[in-house]
Amino acid sequence: MSSFGTIVRILRPRADILGLLLVELIVGIIIIEKRSYTEIDWIAYMQEVEGFLKGDWNYLNLKGDTGPLVYPAGFVYIYSALYYITDLGKNIKLGQQIFLGLYLLNLFTVLNIYKRIKNHTGILAMVLCCLSYRVHSIFLLRLFNDPIAITFMHLSIWLMIKNKWALAIIVYSIALSVKMNILLYLPGVLLLLNWSKNYRLMVLALLYIIVFQIIIAIPFLSVNPSGYLVRAFDFGRKFEMKWSVNMQFLPLDIFLSSKFHLLLLVSHVGCLIWFLISKASDGNTIKERLQSLNLPSSVKEFISPKNQNKTLDSFTIVFTLFTINLIGITFARSLHYQFYSWYFYSLPFFVCLGTKTHVKLACFIGIESVFIAYPPHPTFSYFLHMFHLYLLSRTFLAVKKLTPYPHKTD
Incomplete structure (x- = not known):
């Protein structure tokens, strides 16, 4: 009875x-058994890693039916394992079952994150995490690599909340090695690390992330380093407009324009700076800081190692990372259907934080509808931007300032 009582006490808070x-x-299970699997990239993934497994380590030679391999080395290793587990990629049903396990692991992590900030978002946020038709499809009927990357990212966030920063940075590095979009979180990760530790350890963490990417890519870098870097971290990659969910209202020449891409980048960086100045402060106004210090005190805090080994509260971590990622999504050059998994699990946070929940819930439904609709539609693309901007603006209004060093932790 005592053992049973112990189990009950452990499970009750997580009921x-x-x-x-x-x-x-x-x-x-019902989705896997009743809905038809849709082949998009799985066969191409298997073809890409098959070349590697046969001894070709030149990244420029690794390709599949949908084009060349354009993901970092971590992707190759993970899908090589899946290649063998699924009988050389032929047992797709087993692959779906593995991704169901991945889906549940990711959901378990996300729900635990929301559990820690339930005083800010409530139980509704946890329920909303389970209500995406498109995300179920991305995980269980498509077998994209995006869910793998975002699962590692969520695990990293959970480790940050647990104040296990060294392990969090390792897991973050693994996530980045699967898909480059994880870079969207990097400004937030470094900012939080600076607050929790100091700027010196923040710089060391950044160096570690870089070194980690180099070490896992050694087989490819030893054969053709430039080929690996061009393919795995191609910042100038051109997307096909027909798959762009968020840019269908643009003329094709503008969509492909380097000037337009530069405008998006400048807007992204500008918004990140705005976030740092308006949210990441010590509570004084910028005018007061400029008058008294001739520098924003957030900058002074950044270069001062005296505040270190501070435990950040869960809300500070979640707000910073989710908001900075949404800023990146808002100014993304192109969002494909599978990219929805990059930020879906943060949408309940934006919906449930602050006031006007019913309006933001309508945005949540609207975003889901945009990603369900096929093919992408110009009008839907326009509204997707409106939904993103509204959620972002309401979030900025909901939280006036973030305190780098909270007086209490949760």
Whole structure:
């Protein structure tokens, strides 16, 4: 009885999470059994890693039916494992079952994150995490690499909340090695690390992330380093407009224009700076800081190592990372259907934070509808930007300032 009582005491605080996971397990099994699998990139993934497994380590030679390999080395290793586990990629049903396990692991992590900030978002946010038709499809019926990358990213966020920064940076590095979009979180990761530790350790963490990417890519760098860098971290990659969910209202020449891409980049960086100045402060106004110090005190805090080993509260971590990622999404050059998994699990946070929840819930439904609609439509693309900007603006209004060093932790 005592053992049973111990189990009950352990499970009771997580009853809501376990209940949602049980429902999602049943739903996932039904989806795999009743819905038809749609082939998009799985065969191409298998063809790409097959070349590697046969001994060709020149990244420029690795390609599949949909084009060349354009992901970092971590992707190659993970899908090489899946290649063998799924009988050289032929057992797709087993692959779907593995991705169901991945879906549940990701959901378990996300729900635990929301559990830590439930005083700010409530139970509704946790329920909304389970209500995406498109995300179920991305995980279970498409087998994209995006869910793998974002699962590692969410695990990294959870480790930050647990104040396990060294392990969090390792897991973040793994996520980045699967897909380059994880770079969208990097400004927030470094900012939080600076607040929790100091700027010197922040710089060391950045160096570690770079070194980690180099080490796992050694087989490819030893053969053709420029080929690897061009393909795995291609910042100038051209996307096909027909798959762009967010840019269908643009003329093709503007969509492909380097000047337009530069404008998006400048807007992205400008918004990140705005976030740092307006949210990441010590509570004094910028005018007061300029008058008294001739420098923003956030900059002074950044270069001062005296505040270190501080435990950040969960809300500071989640708000910073989710908001900075949404800024990146808002100014993304192109969002494909699978990219929805990059930020879907942060949408409940923006919906439930602050006031006007019913309006933001309408945005949530609107974004989901845009990603369900096929093919992408110009009008839907326009509204997708409106939804993003509204959620971003309401979030900025909901939180006037973030305190780098909270007086109390949760």
